[in-house]
Structures are given as C-alpha cells and as structure tokens.
Amino acid sequence: MLGYIIQRLIQAAFVMLAMSALVFVGVYAIGNPIDVLISPDATQDIREAAIRHYGLDLPLWQQYLAFLGRLLQGDLGRSFVLNIPVLELVLSRLPATLELALAAVLMGAFIGVPLGIYAGYRPESPASKAIMAASVLGFSVPTFWVGLILILTFAVNLDWLPAGDRGPTVEVFGVGWSFLTREGLAFLALPALNLSLFKLAMMVRLSRAGTREVMLSDTVKFARAAGLSEFTILRRHVLRLISIPLVTVFGLEFGSTLAFAVVTETIFSWPGVGKLIIDSITSLDRPVMVGYLVLVAFLFVTINLVVDLSYALLDPRLRRGRRA
Amino acid sequence: MSAALLEVRDLRTHFHTRAGVLKAVDGVSFTLARGEILGLVGESGSGKSVTGFSLIGLVDPPGRIAGGSIRFDGQELVGLAQPAMRGLRGKRIAMVFQDPAATLNPVLTIGQQMAMAVQAHGGGGERAARELAARSLARVGIPDAVARLDAYPHEFSGGMRQRVAIAIALLHQPELIIADEPTTALDVSIQAQILAEMKALAKESGTALIWISHDLATVSSLADRVMVMYAGRIVERGPVAEVLHAPLHPYTRGLLDSLPALATPGQRLAQIPGSTPSLLSLAPGCPFAPRCARASTACGTDPPQVGDARHGALCHHPLGAGP
Numbered sequence: 120m121l122g123y124i125i126q127r128l129i130q131a132a133f134v135m136l137a138m139s140a141l142v143f144v145g146v147y148a149i150g151n152p153i154d155v156l157i158s159p160d161a162t163q164d165i166r167e168a169a170i171r172h173y174g175l176d177l178p179l180w181q182q183y184l185a186f187l188g189r190l191l192q193g194d195l196g197r198s199f200v201l202n203i204p205v206l207e208l209v210l211s212r213l214p215a216t217l218e219l220a221l222a223a224v225l226m227g228a229f230i231g232v233p234l235g236i237y238a239g240y241r242p243e244s245p246a247s248k249a250i251m252a253a254s255v256l257g258f259s260v261p262t263f264w265v266g267l268i269l270i271l272t273f274a275v276n277l278d279w280l281p282a283g284d285r286g287p288t289v290e291v292f293g294v295g296w297s298f299l300t301r302e303g304l305a306f307l308a309l310p311a312l313n314l315s316l317f318k319l320a321m322m323v324r325l326s327r328a329g330t331r332e333v334m335l336s337d338t339v340k341f342a343r344a345a346g347l348s349e350f351t352i353l354r355r356h357v358l359r360l361i362s363i364p365l366v367t368v369f370g371l372e373f374g375s376t377l378a379f380a381v382v383t384e385t386i387f388s389w390p391g392v393g394k395l396i397i398d399s400i401t402s403l404d405r406p407v408m409v410g411y412l413v414l415v416a417f418l419f420v421t422i423n424l425v426v427d428l429s430y431a432l433l434d435p436r437l438r439r440g441r442r443a
Numbered sequence: 444m445s446a447a448l449l450e451v452r453d454l455r456t457h458f459h460t461r462a463g464v465l466k467a468v469d470g471v472s473f474t475l476a477r478g479e480i481l482g483l484v485g486e487s488g489s490g491k492s493v494t495g496f497s498l499i500g501l502v503d504p505p506g507r508i509a510g511g512s513i514r515f516d517g518q519e520l521v522g523l524a525q526p527a528m529r530g531l532r533g534k535r536i537a538m539v540f541q542d543p544a545a546t547l548n549p550v551l552t553i554g555q556q557m558a559m560a561v562q563a564h565g566g567g568g569e570r571a572a573r574e575l576a577a578r579s580l581a582r583v584g585i586p587d588a589v590a591r592l593d594a595y596p597h598e599f600s601g602g603m604r605q606r607v608a609i610a611i612a613l614l615h616q617p618e619l620i621i622a623d624e625p626t627t628a629l630d631v632s633i634q635a636q637i638l639a640e641m642k643a644l645a646k647e648s649g650t651a652l653i654w655i656s657h658d659l660a661t662v663s664s665l666a667d668r669v670m671v672m673y674a675g676r677i678v679e680r681g682p683v684a685e686v687l688h689a690p691l692h693p694y695t696r697g698l699l700d701s702l703p704a705l706a707t708p709g710q711r712l713a714q715i716p717g718s719t720p721s722l723l724s725l726a727p728g729c730p731f732a733p734r735c736a737r738a739s740t741a742c743g744t745d746p747p748q749v750g751d752a753r754h755g756a757l758c759h760h761p762l763g764a765g766p
C-alpha cells in the first residue's frame with residue numbers, strides 16, 4: 120500500500136511538471152502583455168525597461184526555468200495588473216469557489232444517488248420515469264438559463280433568497296467561509312443549486328445504471344434468499360457495489376466544478392476564482408492565468424490521487440500486501 | 444414417515460416474454476419428507492433453477508407462478524405475502540447457488556455478510572451474530588473460522604468460497620436447503636468433498652435437501668430419490684438405484700448413456716441426438732418425441748403416467764415394456 124502511494128505521488132509530480140510546461144508555453148504564446156502594462160505613448164526606453172523588469176526579453180525556456188524555480192518556492196509571480204502576488208490573489212478567491220463547488224457536488228450526490236438508486240430499483244414506476252425525464256432536463260438545459268430562472272423565481276418574484284453576491288463569512292484557520300452562517304447559507308443556496316443540477320443529473324443516471332445491473336446479480340439474489348429486506352439490500356449491498364464509479368465521477372466533477380464554475384459565478388456575482396480568470400484573460404494578465412491554471416492542475420492531480428486511494432478503501436481486491 | 448415437509452402440486456411458472464408465454468415449469472408435482480435428499484436433474488434449460496426459485500419465492504420478472512400449490516410444513520407458499528415469505532427465506536428455507544464468486548459480495552467481509560444474514564431474522568447483537576457465523580463456518584470445515592470472518596471473498600479459494608455460501612445457508616438451521624448446481628463451478632476433487640460434506644451435514648441436522656444438477660452422476664452419489672426434468676416437466680421420478688439401473692423414460696436412458704462412469708468400458712459415449720426444444724413453441728404431446736428413438740405417432744398426445752407411486756415416468760413407450 121505504501122509503495123503504491125509513493126508510486127502514485129511520483130506520477131503526480133510528473134503530471135504537474137508536464138502541465139506547468141504546457142500551461143506556460145500555451146499562455147506565453149498569446150498576445151503581448153507589455154501593451155497592456157504601459158501606456159501606448161510611452162517612450163521606447165520605458166518600454167524596454169519594463170520588458171527587462173518583467174523578464175520578457177529572455178528566451179522562452181529561460182523564462183520557464185525561472186518560473187519553475189519560483190513555482191517550487193510557492194512563488195507564482197505577481198499580477199501585472201494588480202501588482203500583488205498571484206498565489207495570494209488566487210487563494211483569496213479560492214475558498215468562495217471551493218465552498219460553492221463542494222456544496223454543488225454534495226447536493227448532487229446526496230439528492231442524486233438516492234433518486235438514482237430508486238429509479239434503478241423500480242425502473243418501471245411512474246416516479247422513476249419522472250426522475251429520468253428530469254435528469255435529461257438537468258443535462259440539456261443551459262446553466263445560465265437555469266440560473267436566471269432561479270433568480271427570477273426565488274429572488275425576484277418570491278423574494279425568499281438573495282439574487283447574488285456572497286454572504287458574511289466566518290474565519291476558520293485564517294480563511295473566510297460563508298457556509299457557517301445562516302445568512303451565508305441563504306446566499307449560497309441558489310448558486311449551489313444552479314451549479315449542482317448537471318451533477319445531480321449525472322449522479323442519478325450513474326446510480327440508476329449501476330443499481331439496475333447489481334439488482335440482477337447473484338449477489339442480490341443470494342441476499343434475498345438469505346431473507347434480507349429490500350432496504351438492507353439496497354443500503355448495504357447495492358450502495359457499496361455502485362460506490363466505486365460514483366466516487367470517480369464525484370472527484371472529477373468536483374475538480375471540474377472548481378475550475379469551471381465561471382458561468383454560475385458570473386450570473387450570481389460570486390466572488391470566486393471563475394470571475395478572477397475571466398478578468399485576467401480580458402486584461403492579458405499572464406502571471407494570473409498561468410498561476411491559476413497551475414493551481415487548477417494541482418487540484419485535479421490531488422483529487423485524482425485521493426480518488427485512486429479511496430478505491431483501495433472501497434474495493435478490498437485492490438489492497439496490496441495482504442494475504443491472498 | 445411423518446407428514447411431508449414439502450408438497451408441490453401441479454406447479455406452473457411462466458415467463459411472459461415479448462415472444463410469448465414461456466412455460467419454464469409446466470405442471471410439476473412432488474413431495475419431500477423431512478431430512479430427505481432429492482436430486483433434480485436435466486439438461487440446461489429444462490427448468491430446474493426456475494423450479495428452485497419458485498419454491499423460495501424469488502422468480503425473476505417477467506416470470507410468475509401461474510398456478511399450482513406449494514405447501515411447506517402445511518403452509519401454502521403460492522400467493523404468500525412477501526414479508527411472510529421473506530421471514531421464511533434464510534430462516535426455514537435456504538438456497539445455495541452455482542457460482543460462489545458471483546453470490547458473495549466482493550467488497551464486504553465474510554463476517555459482515557454473515558452478520559447481515561443473521562440479523563435479517565432478528566439475530567441479536569453484533570457479537571452474537573459473529574459467534575453464530577464462526578460456528579457455522581467451522582461446521583462446513585473452514586479452518587481458523589474466527590479469524591476468517593474478517594477476510595474478503597477473494598481471499599478464499601473457489602471451494603472455500605462455496606463452503607462460506609453453504610455456511611450462510613446453514614446459519615439458521617433451515618428445514619430445507621435448495622442447492623442449485625453448487626459444485627458445477629468447482630474442481631472435480633473439491634466437488635466430491637463438498638458433496639460428501641453436504642450429505643453428512645444434511646443427515647446430521649435433519650435438513651431436507653433438493654440438489655439440482657445437470658449431472659446424473661453427481662446426484663446419484665448423494666440423493667435418496669431423483670427426479671428427471673425435461674422441458675419444464677418431471678418425466679421420471681424414483682429411488683436413485685432404481686432409476687439408475689432400470690430407467691423407464693428414454694430420456695433418462697439417454698442421460699445415463701452419456702455418463703462416462705456408467706457406460707460400458709470401451710463403448711463410445713452416446714450423446715442424446717438433437718437439442719432441448721424451445722419452451723416457447725412446444726408441439727402438443729411428449730416434448731422429447733423429436734429426439735426419441737422409440738417415438739411413434741402416439742407421442743403426439745400427452746404421455747400417460749406409467750410405473751407406480753415410487754418409480755414412475757411420463758411416457759407412451761417406457762423402457763422394459765416392449766416398444
């Protein structure tokens with residue numbers, strides 16, 4: 120098991136290295152940031168001084184090595200535009216996105232998995248058919264449209280929940296979280312629901328497919344022959360057997376939600392990293408773009424690692440170093 | 444002998460498929476005494492498993508029991524409400540399946556799975572359940588039973604896994620165990636071991652056993668009586684020795700001739716010509732007639748019951764009675 124973890128960590132490090140190079144080259148190949156940084160009527164001298172100051176005159180590979188060296192020390196550079204460290208900037212926005220994404224994915228799982236199991240258990244019932252029809256909607260209706268409808272319904276017409284922005288936060292470990300206050304939860308509800316619909320639909324479909332398959336297995340027949348109740352069979356056998364693909368999707372969805380909550384953050388004016396990356400792209404703020412993408416890659420790699428390791432917990436056949 | 448444990452009368456289990464009604468079990472009747480071992484043999488697809496599942500109330504949709512009666516210890520099981528049926532399953536009637544690798548849940552320990560089976564019938568706390576589980580494992584010959592409770596199915600060999608499944612079936616000391624080809628997936632040497640152990644366990648605890656197999660040889664070494672099934676019907680029944688040495692039905696004769704152990708040495712094994720008919724489109728009369736060397740025009744009508752209550756068959760032209 121330990122050897123497996125070390126092997127996976129080394130793999131993760133290589134993935135990160137490759138990602139950082141790709142991101143760096145990709146982002147540095149577009150546009151000319153110096154045009155953004157200094158006024159168009161600056162003298163040639165000021166222009167060249169600025170280029171030297173930001174290291175933009177060096178060959179790409181030297182810029183990359185310098186970048187990598189700083190990266191290893193946790194230094195992602197400074198924002199061209201705001202002139203504050205990128206790490207600080209991204210980290211200040213990350214908790215907002217983190218809690219939004221986590222709320223969305225958890226909502227998707229806690230609502231979607233039971234509904235999916237039910238739909239797989241009773242595929243012919245009207246309720247199951249309604250659940251499946253709704254899941255098709257969850258897949259196909261665009262996020263921004265649902266977001267606007269949610270705002271119109273719950274914020275404008277019913278006036279139950281706020282239409283946007285993030286609620287008051289509570290400091291835990293030096294980071295502000297809004298889900299710890301009642302008001303914060305009210306602000307979180309609509310954007311989280313908006314972001315979770317797609318995940319919810321996906322969890323419903325996956326759980327349903329898994330449940331249908333497992334219900335036909337000899338494992339379930341044997342459990343029934345032993346006199347287990349249907350509820351025990353669903354909770355103890357089926358849920359455990361379908362959990363492995365669910366965990367994979369949960370992890371990947373969490374990662375992609377973190378990275379691409381842009382639409383929802385924009386509609387609900389949620390001050391997360393999604394809004395930050397949009398701003399940095401419009402202003403060609405390369406350090407922020409690069410730093411953001413590297414952090415996102417890091418999050419993905421970490422989540423993948425956690426998912427892989429949780430397989431070993433969920434599936435005893437993958438555990439090594441045990442007596443065969 | 445006291446009143447029968449199990450009395451099955453004219454059992455019919457049909458599958459309502461898109462292609463039509465498939466009569467998987469088509470008028471099966473038999474009785475089983477307490478502690479008796481009954482073999483049920485027939486080629487694959489003859490309806491043996493569906494018969495077993497009908498008895499325990501677990502016929503898969505689109506199948507359902509279309510008629511007949513199953514009396515278990517005087518209680519009618521056909522039409523019994525699911526909660527009452529569930530109370531019997533595992534407690535008084537247990538079942539073991541063919542492939543232990545598929546029946547045991549790969550992601551739960553043996554102990555967890557056995558505890559669930561104990562607690563399905565109110566078996567007290569976690570500790571009591573584990574003790575009962577360990578005792579049951581020891582009974583089926585699993586060494587170091589207490590420690591093995593924390594092992595997962597993949598940590599056992601195929602034979603050991605099937606012993607675990609049998610131990611689960613034995614947990615509540617049921618009066619009837621239905622064993623559906625439990626040794627078919629195992630090595631021959633392990634098959635023989637498990638057969639002998641099952642026989643001893645059944646005799647020792649007074650459990651009645653219905654042993655389903657496609658292999659007449661397996662059944663003959665174990666059972667007191669045997670029933671031969673073909674196309675959803677019992678075509679021959681009788682004490683094992685009589686059926687083996689003086690079969691009445693040409694189908695039983697065919698099964699015997701295809702057994703390596705019982706054939707005359709030097710002679711080629713005789714396969715029954717043709718294959719099992721589709722249960723969806725059975726012609727009237729004897730379903731075996733198209734494959735039967737003794738068939739005549741009479742076989743186009745339903746065959747009569749021949750022989751006596753002990754040893755009988757459904758046939759127009761039984762063996763040992765002229766052509």
Ligand SMILES: Nc1ncnc2c1ncn2[C@@H]1O[C@H](COP(=O)(O)OP(=O)(O)O)[C@@H](O)[C@H]1O
Pocket residue numbers: 458460465467485486487488489490491492493494503504505506722
């Ligand atoms: N779930 C099902 N749906 C439709 N037909 C089935 C189903 N289960 C069994 N059958 C049919 O019932 C017949 C008897 O099957 P089975 O009892 O499994 O045979 P055996 O156990 O003797 O090999 C077969 O023709 C099979 O195709």
Ligand SMILES: [Mg+2]
Pocket residue numbers: 491492493623
């Ligand atoms: Mg079968």
